[in-house]
Amino acid sequence: MSGKSGVSQPRPGRRASFPEHLPDPGPAAAIAIAARRFDITLAGRTTTLDLTRxxxxxxxxxxxxxxLWQACQVGGPxxxxxxxxxxAEAVYRFWRYLDATGSPLQALVEMDVAVIDGFDAWMEESGLHPNHRLHLMGDVVGLLRLADAGEPGRLSEEASRRLFYVSMHPGVPPRPRDAYSDHVAxxxxxxxxADxxxxxxxxxxxxxxxxxxxxDRLEIDAFAEIDRVGFITCKSFLFRQLYAARDFGGFSNEGLSDRMHGTxxxxxxxxxALFILLSLETGxxxxxxxxxxxxCLKNPSSGYVEIEYCKRRARHAxxxxxRVRDGGSGTPGGLLRLAIQWxxxxRRHLRSEQLFTYFCRGRLTDVVLPMQSTRRIWIRDHGLQGDDGKRLKLCLSRLRKTHKAAWYRKTGGQLRRFAVGHTVEVAANHYADIPALRPTHEATIAEAMMDAVEDALRPTVLTPEAVAVALAAPPAQTGLPEGMATDVPALLSGKQDVWLASCSGFYSSPFAKSGEACPVPFWGCLECRNGVITTRKLPAIMAFLDFVVDQRKVMTKADWQSKFGLAHHRIDTQILPQFSEADLETARSLAAGQPPQIYLPPEAGLA
Incomplete structure (x- = not known):
């Protein structure tokens, strides 16, 4: 089906084949159950589960x-x-509970609701973290469900119904995994x-x-063996000969196998290094x-390429x-092309389709082994430190959060753009609500509150054109805030003029009780919702602005900012820019040529 139809094409696969005769698992299960010890292989790893203790x-x-044996089989949990x-560890914990409480329970048929709920209460009383307790309860209840299905009729009806849920005591919301700081990233x-x-x-x-x-001859032979088979073991006769010859010649053999295979x-x-770069660059x-x-690289075009990946947690999808940038090794696409080449x-020797095939512990493998010690060595070799000045504790799962935090700041917190690869709800709860972004959120809230305060206290500024419209329009269409349109001619004629503005309510000030005169300094009109600024008051505002600027020379910076900072901001950025240059020039001329007509308080005259 064409890609234009909006229907995604299925991922191409290979023809599957199955053996004609599958072995009966019954004998293996009987042996494992009788011995209480058996080997399992899951996701490419093998271990032994032992319940003999x-x-x-x-x-x-x-x-x-x-x-437990059934849970570890194909299709099991x-x-x-x-x-x-x-x-297995949950089973041992359940046994400790039975021994600690002196329970007489001996068989599955004797299991009842009190025993199951008692295990939950026993772990809660022991101070176990609620989420850890809930996890252990889920393991034990899950095994009991499998046991009930494997031996139907052994559990009582009440006990079987109890297995419908895990616990009556919920866990607690987990602490969100934080992102690394920009410095650490x-x-x-x-x-x-560098790696x-x-x-x-x-x-x-x-x-x-x-x-x-x-x-030289031994090294050539060893590399030829690596090229032929894929690797050479430390126990091989050829490698031991090379090792002994180098040792006799005084050469260091530390990490010899890795150095040879690393080429x-x-x-x-x-x-x-590859995982860190890919996660920080792509998320x-x-x-x-x-x-x-x-x-994994699909549809390259115009400097971009698509990375096809599997997210197992996304059920049914x-x-x-x-889509990421593609180019040199500094781009995600270029880095993956290098990895494919390396x-x-x-991959040819292993006949594997997995990208990250590598040499480790004397053999080639395509299963990524645990990397705890390798990460610690990597951090030590590079001398990386955290924000506290101590050696960095590298947690690979925090790298995605770090990428998301940087993208969140870049998008300005727009969740629709921020939510890539998951829903908006998941983006908000799991990737935006983290400690690393708290300063951003707090700054946004503070800025919004300041904007709200400024909008609430900002005076009304009327240009000459707006004054003409207000005088000619009906009261409901003057464009003035509610409460100012009742007597527009009186407000704009100068009858209600005060220091720096016309006042629509000198005895209904937001800074005093109703009926009392406004108590604030004369420049408080610039912060009052009752104030109306017109061209008639521009000369007074210009004179006051000159006075405020002169006060910088005689006052400390902190005192000036506290007394005149907000008024200067109002005049310079919110009031004067709304008038034309001609109106401002006229006001400057009036302020300079007719100082007696401009009312200023005594403290302004003493400057």
Whole structure:
């Protein structure tokens, strides 16, 4: 179907094939349940789950082992090794609860509502964080649901109904993950770009040596083995020969395997720099970056390209595209093209479509391993510090927040432009409401309040054209604020003139009780909603402006700002610009040529 129709085309895939005879999982399940120990492989990682340390309650332990084994199978809720390990830890926590409370529970058939709710209450009394408690309750209740489905009829009707919900005690809203400051983000980008430049230099300087010495011949043979197989193990005879020859020749062998493979493949440490740059430049989630495919770049045009990525959390809409800049290595598109080039050899050896294939621990792999220690080494080597002056704690999941915070400030907080890759509600709650953006929000609120105050207290300014319209129009169409249009001729004739303006309510001042005279200084008219500024008052305003400017020479900056700062701002930026240059020149002439006609208070005459 054409792309113009608005219907997205399905992602091209490969023909799937299945074995004709699938092994029966029954015998494997029976062995695992009987031993309470079994191996699992999830998302490319393998581990062993061990429930043999559960004390007593053999029948109940068998039911939980069967439920845990089922959770770790294809289609089960444990999609990763980490989730499966968390389920096993929840079982051990449940056993500690049973032992601590002296529960006589021995089998699944004896499970009742009191035991389940008691586990919830026991964790709450022990001071466990509400969210951690809710997580453990969800694991145990989930396993009980699988156990109930695997052994139907064992649980009572009341206990089965209790498994419909996790807990009656809700968790608490989690503290939002904050973004890094601009200073830290700039330092991270600079360090990552330095690493990318080093990787480029490393791949360019792949050794091509002539066979002059024994070490040269051994290195040539070792690199030939790497090119043929993809890697060379430290236990291979050829590598051990090279190692011994270098050691005998006085050469350092520290990191020899990584140095050799680093001229052909990416290393785990290289992924840290690539992930940091991609996340800070594009805002992609780290899990999406890890799962990028070698054909992720789509539709290049006019210096831009689309990145196709998978966001597993977006149920039923996992595959998404993000349009980014494309060009040199300083752009996201150019950086991905370099990564595609660098990983081509490793992908060919592994026959993998994953983009980030690399050499680690003596072999090639396309599964991104945990990077905690690698991140710490990377931060230490680059000497990066946080805002507190201590060594930076790099959390990759904060990089997306950092990109979003910068984009939020760039868009001025416009959520419609800010929400890229998620809904406006998610953008507001998860990416805009973070501590790093609190100063921006507070400044916006303060600015809005100042604007509101200025609008509320700003006097009415009438140019000669507006005065003519107000005198000729009916009271309802004068354009004056409500309350001023009752006696327009008197207001504009000069009968109600005060110091710097015409006053529509000298005895109804916003600064005093109704019926009392206005108590503010004469320049308070510039802050009063009753004030009306016309060309007739411009000479007085000009004279007062000269007086205010002269006061700067005899007053401290703080005192002058406190007394005359706002009045000067009103005159200079809000009142005078509304009149024509001819009106202003006339007012200046009157102010200079007829000073006795301009009323100023005694303090102005003493200047």
């Amino acid at each position: 559960l004390p007593g309650r053999a029948s109940l332990a068998r039911s939980f082992t069967q439920a 444990a999609g990763t090794v980490r989730t499966a390990t968390s389920l 700039v330092a991270l980008k600079a360090a990552a770009r 990318v430049a080093a990787i480029m230099q490393r791949f360019r300087s792949a050794p091509v040596k002539k066979c002059k010495t024994r070490i 052909r493949h990416l290393l785990l440490g290289d992924l840290v 992609l989630e780290i899990e999406a970056i890890k799962s990028l495919r070698a054909d 996992e595959w998404k595209r993000l 990983t081509a050899t490793a």
